[in-house]
Amino acid sequence: MLPVVHQLVGGTLIIAGLIILPLPIPLGLVMLVVGLALLAPYIPAMQRLIRKMRHKWPNLDQSLRQYRHHFPTIIKKTIDRTHPTVPAE
Secondary structure, eight states: OHHHHHHHHHHHHHHHHHHHTTSSSTHHHHHHHHHHHHHTTTOHHHHHHHHHHHHHOHHHHHHHHHTGGGSOHHHHHHHHHTOTTSOOO
8 A cells, every 4th residue: 555655645746846846946856856756666767767867976876875874764775776886677
């Protein structure tokens, strides 16, 4: 049941984030990031996207590794799976 809730909430946050992204307040960007984080454990295409982003932006990769211990277990697993040097599943 929890994966379904994660996917519904994640999809809703991504859609809402895209709608309010043009506003001057960066709330849309925050919503997009949270939505991606909720969808990433369940959608391989999202994992590939995050892996490419981490490869392209080393500071993002470093921050994810640095703060990994603060996240819930499902997000920790996603951070491990999307490390740029780990082969795709």
